Amino acid sequence: MTPRIASAAVALLLLAVPLAGTVMDEPWLITLATRVAILGMAGVGLNLVLGYGGMVSLGHAAYFGIGGYVAGVLAHHALEGDPVLLWPVMLGGTDSMIVIWLVAIVSGALLALLIGCLSLRTSGVYFIMITLAFAQMIYYFTISWPAYGGEDGLPIYLRNSLFGLDTMDPMTFFLIVFAVLVVVICLVSMVVRARFGLALNAVRQNETRVRSVGIGGFRVRLVAFVMSGAITALAGALFVDLNRFVSPSMLSWHTSGEIMVFVILGGVARLWGPIAGAALYVFLEQVLGSMTDHWQFWVGLLLIVVVLHARGGIMGFASGQRSDDG
Amino acid sequence: MMPATLVAEQVLNGLQFGVMLFLMSAGLTLVFGVMGLINLAHGSLYMIGAFACAAVVSLTGSFWLGLAASLAAAAAAGALVEMTLMRRLYQRGHLDQVLVTFALILVFSEGTRWIFGAFPLYLDIPPSLAGTVALPGGLDYPLYRLVIIAAGLAVAAGLFQLVSRTRLGMRIRAGESDREMIAAIGVNIRALYTAVFALGAALAGFAGAVIGSITSVEVGMGEPVLILAFVVIVIGGIGSIKGALVGAILVGVTDTMGRLLLPALFGTFLEPADAAATGASLASMLIYLLMALILFFRPGGLFGKVA
Amino acid sequence: MRALVTPVAALVLCAASVTASADGLKVGMITTLSGGGSALGVDVRDGFMLALDQSERSDIEVVIEDDQRKPEIAVQIADKMVQSDNVDVLTGIIWSNLAIAVVPSVVRQGKFYLSPNAGPSKLAGEGCHENYFNVAWQNDNLHEAAGGHANDAGFTNSFILAPNYPAGHDALTGYKRFFTGEIEAEVYTELGQTDYAAEIAQIRASDADSVFFFLPGGMGISFMKQYAGSGVDLPVVGPAFSFDQGILNAVGEAALGVRNTSQWSKDLDNATNQAFVASFQEAYGRLPSLYASQGFDTANLLISALDKADVSDTQAFREALRAADFSSVRGDFMFGPNHHPVQDIYVREVIMEGGVLTNRIVSLALEDHADAYAGECSM
Structure with a gap:
């Protein structure tokens, strides 16, 4: 299989599962597929910096979480009918998905800009630890800040609305998520193929040489980092709509680790890789989890084997070639 | 106005917390400095030390045997992990190291729960170290915590000696500066790496047993400590043992004093309940802000070589 | 069950029509069985299952799922139990934050929820619901x-x-x-x-x-x-x-x-409790905890309601639960107006x-x- 066919196979499989769920009258399968699509989208965001840019961020839960809190807080205020802000401008809540997505994207981008400015001055292990530490700081903040439920989290009861569609219907919501995912992947695909993507790839491989031809390595990496944060935040907003609930657990460092696992299981620097990775993870969780309470033990072992012996991940395996990145 | 004994006691508490963080950070920073390896599973070694100590104490009744067991178990687990897995990762990027060690956390945590069950284990300080000591100024301070401070500082001194004076230390320093060179002059680099990894693991296991005696011995106990240890070595400069010591004490004292002073500060203009909650919220973020501040001015940390 | 037009209302209808098994009922238990805090979930489950075993009833089917103490996982399991497993009653959640995430949605879909541990104030006051029963305590x-x-x-x-x-x-x-x-x-x-x-x-x-x-x-x-x-x-x-x-x-x-x-x-001095402590020790080889006692009471409450009414008759089943006509290990037990315990x-x-x-x-x-x-x- 060529990479292109492997990607198409993943996309079709992701569509087929909820269809099968509808035919077999198992709406749960639709929910699972929706979850895969959303977690995969978070992975697509991370993949942009990790796979294409070579920046190992262990703090993407922060963007996932901030997107989630944007959705939760805006919907909460819409439900309660009180404004989010009175000063300096009057700002009300909303249950419009479009508005929520935009706010989530902007918030994720701004947070990534802030964290990126500090952490991208470093590289390697510093970068890993600093992204982790900042995510952890926000995690502790959301736990202890009482206004939006703290550790308890914030329920929103109903999904937000989009063009008058019935978003509570599992299939409708899945199709919304799938459409957003396709758009995101197309955009990422354009970005990595454009001149910017080439510059990003060059920066990953040899920063000094790039700098000598006049491209600012820092600026290229920062732009990629901001885009990545925005995509992961969008996934976070959708995740909250899926569960009708947001809580600090979205921000825990295990979430950061899991998003990274999706990218690796699927295959680094492959557009649909994170979706394949998330699908495998959710599949293992469901199958192993039904067999043993200690399923995480086996997932851990499997992950070690994949990293040591199957570095291309699922997509690399399916397309019979290894990813060009380690 | 706060009584002076309270402030003094908190400084001691901060020092004790910092010394404990140093034991964790030293292993991490050593392993990074020598092998260039980032080990997320370092917290699991801390947990293994505590569980080994608790298990041996419940079998034999002797805390000191338990302490020895914690060193042995963590060092053995470290050596085993190094020989089976880490060895394959030195030439790989940090990404693979992060993933494998993240996976190891899942394996160790769930495996420990499998063996020992989900309830926390019992582990207490030895009777000979129980009780308090009267310090000058009318302060009664727990003897055990004083012993932790002393033991931690002794370990720090021992480590400096080891690195600067011994043959092993010479090889460690050589390995830090030039890995190919040291292999070329005939040092068994595999054995050296295993020894360094086991040494770092033993320090973590020691910390786990010592701290487990006054906290709760449970699965997942190592993870919060691991993240603090990261903050410590980022502040101190990765690879620097001196940096780890300074960073650990800085983080320990900042955190402890922040938790005391911030609620009190907010108490001057907020209701007590609000002040307590707001102050505690900000105190939990304080060390990360400290890290951001230091990074802003010194991206390589206080004693780091390169950023 | 394909076209869910107006979601909540339709799900209520579905719940009434699809799961109307003439006798017996299906319980979905969402609890923490792996990761941190699993000790509590295991005890609730063991207490609950002990009561079912002792009742020797074959008409109660229990589906048990592990929430890993993560609210989003708990929500997804609840969705699955409601959408695919067609359970009638849910129970098992240990943590308040998970209960807040799950309970409002499932009770609005016409399912019953019996809480064996968490009792957040949000669900006791304005957020109370006729299908939500707390068998443990209100958190305060x-x-x-x-x-x-x-x-x-x-x-x-x-x-x-x-x-x-x-x-x-x-x-x-x-x-x-x-x-x-x-x-x-x-x-x-x-x-x-x-x-x-x-x-x-x-x-x-x-x-x-x-x-x-x-x-x-x-x-x-x-x-x-x-x-x-x-x-x-x-x-x-x-x-x-x-x-x-x-x-x-x-x-x-x-x-x-x-x-x-x-x-x-x-050491509470009543016959039910003494029998419970002895049989729990015999069955599991350890002393029961508070959580086990709450799981045990939850199951017995459910059995007592099933003795009186069929779960497909929602109204009657709710009345039967509200009566709390079971022998509690706590001695006296009754529900207050918000379906939370009134107890010593x-x-x-x-x-x-x-x-x-x-x-x-x-x-x-x-x-x-x-x-x-x-x-x-x-x-």
Whole structure:
């Protein structure tokens, strides 16, 4: 299989599962597929910096979480009918998905800009630890800040609305998520193929040489980092709509680790890789989890084997070639 | 106005917390400095030390045997992990190291729960170290915590000696500066790496047993400590043992004093309940802000070589 | 069950039509079986299943799923149980944050929810629901009882502390609601904190005559061990969570003599309880915990309702649950107007019994105690 066919196979499989769920009258399968699509989208965001840019961020839960809190807080205020802000401008809540997505994207981008400015001055292990530490700081903040439920989290009861569609219907919501995912992947695909993507790839491989031809390595990496944060935040907003609930657990460092696992299981620097990775993870969780309470033990072992012996991940395996990145 | 004994006691508490963080950070920073390896599973070694100590104490009744067991178990687990897995990762990027060690956390945590069950284990300080000591100024301070401070500082001194004076230390320093060179002059680099990894693991296991005696011995106990240890070595400069010591004490004292002073500060203009909650919220973020501040001015940390 | 037009209403209809099994019922249990805090979930499950085994009924089917203590996983399992498994009744959740995530949605879809542990105030007051029954306690109850006990013990000035999260805030509020003395200081600690030296130093420097704390799980173990070694000897009161059977062994002798409040104790003198303690020990080889007792009562409540009404007759089944016509290990048990317990809460003391740390009842803290939110509930 060529990479292109492997990607198409993943996309079709992701569509087929909820269809099968509808035919077999198992709406749960639709929910699972929706979850895969959303977690995969978070992975697509991370993949942009990790796979294409070579920046190992262990703090993407922060963007996932901030997107989630944007959705939760805006919907909460819409439900309660009180404004989010009175000063300096009057700002009300909303249950419009479009508005929520935009706010989530902007918030994720701004947070990534802030964290990126500090952490991208470093590289390697510093970068890993600093992204982790900042995510952890926000995690502790959301736990202890009482206004939006703290550790308890914030329920929103109903999904937000989009063009008058019935978003509570599992299939409708899945199709919304799938459409957003396709758009995101197309955009990422354009970005990595454009001149910017080439510059990003060059920066990953040899920063000094790039700098000598006049491209600012820092600026290229920062732009990629901001885009990545925005995509992961969008996934976070959708995740909250899926569960009708947001809580600090979205921000825990295990979430950061899991998003990274999706990218690796699927295959680094492959557009649909994170979706394949998330699908495998959710599949293992469901199958192993039904067999043993200690399923995480086996997932851990499997992950070690994949990293040591199957570095291309699922997509690399399916397309019979290894990813060009380690 | 706060009584002076309270402030003094908190400084001691901060020092004790910092010394404990140093034991964790030293292993991490050593392993990074020598092998260039980032080990997320370092917290699991801390947990293994505590569980080994608790298990041996419940079998034999002797805390000191338990302490020895914690060193042995963590060092053995470290050596085993190094020989089976880490060895394959030195030439790989940090990404693979992060993933494998993240996976190891899942394996160790769930495996420990499998063996020992989900309830926390019992582990207490030895009777000979129980009780308090009267310090000058009318302060009664727990003897055990004083012993932790002393033991931690002794370990720090021992480590400096080891690195600067011994043959092993010479090889460690050589390995830090030039890995190919040291292999070329005939040092068994595999054995050296295993020894360094086991040494770092033993320090973590020691910390786990010592701290487990006054906290709760449970699965997942190592993870919060691991993240603090990261903050410590980022502040101190990765690879620097001196940096780890300074960073650990800085983080320990900042955190402890922040938790005391911030609620009190907010108490001057907020209701007590609000002040307590707001102050505690900000105190939990304080060390990360400290890290951001230091990074802003010194991206390589206080004693780091390169950023 | 394809076209869910107006979601909530349609799901209610579906629930009534699809799951109308003439006899028997299907229970979905969502609880924490792996990861941190799984000890509590395992005990609730074991207590629940013990009661079902003893009833020898074959018409109750139980689906058990592990929520990993993650709210989003719990929500997804609830969706699955409602959408695919067609359960009639859900139960099992240990943590308040997970309950808040799951319960409002499932009861609005026409399912019953019986809470064997969590009782957040959000679900007791304005957020109450006719299909939601709490078989354990409202979260504030044990803290309120601790406040009441502090008055009886003659304390006049308390130092109080809890983790900085909603249940921690509720705990201190609950204590203050009943304690009539002064509050020397209230301190919020970090969630998951393991070192309490700083707080103990503040206690040492204070003029308090008593300490109240709510630090569930490992936090309480750490606090008690460090407190016992600190030389501070003010009396400590707390809710049962840090002194219950599962955790007591890990706290060790530091806990000896500590007073704690609970609606249940293994030495409660009634036949149901004695039989429960003996049979639990026989079945699982360990002493039952508070959580096991709550799981046991939850199952027996469910069985009593099924004896009276078919679950497809929602109205009648709800009435049967509300009657609480079962023999509780706590002795008297009834529901208040918001479907939360009205029950006695006791003061227990940690003792050593045959080489094992356990509790015995020393007095009654609050009699027929209801929660503070019942008035806000209209159903």
